Amino acid sequence: MSPHVLVVQESVELATFLYHFLSYEGHECTLAIQVQEAVDLLRTRKFDLIITDSFGFSVRSSCDLAPLQPLLDNARQTPLILFSTWDVDVAIARQANVFTSVVQQPLEIDELARQVNAALEETGGGQT
Helix, strand or coil, X not given: CCCEEEEECCCHXXXXXXXXXXXXXXXXXXXXXXXHHXXXXXXXXXXXXXXXXXXXXXXXXXXXXXXXXXXXXHCCCCCEEEEECCHHHHHHHHHHCCCCEEEECCCCHHHHHHHHHHHHHHCCCCCC
């Protein structure tokens, strides 16, 4: 069974790119454009990995987890990879210790593949 990845990304273009990339890599992929949409999906489905945008981190050095809190609360033990464009947010997010990995944008596709594979290997590769 292919690992099932939930992508939570407000940019439709990036979400679509991630969907195609992850599908090409052999993963089943589901997209959510908003945090609440992702929460609704998490209440009814099991995912092996969540990749999320840094919703609400729009002001430099304002790494506020509040916009992501509903997602964090419902993710349970699912590994989370966070994307962020701000150096300071990346550092603060890493210190928060709620994400399996933090990937800085602009996105490097090889780094994304490495992070996704590492997160899935930690949890048994998505095998249930």
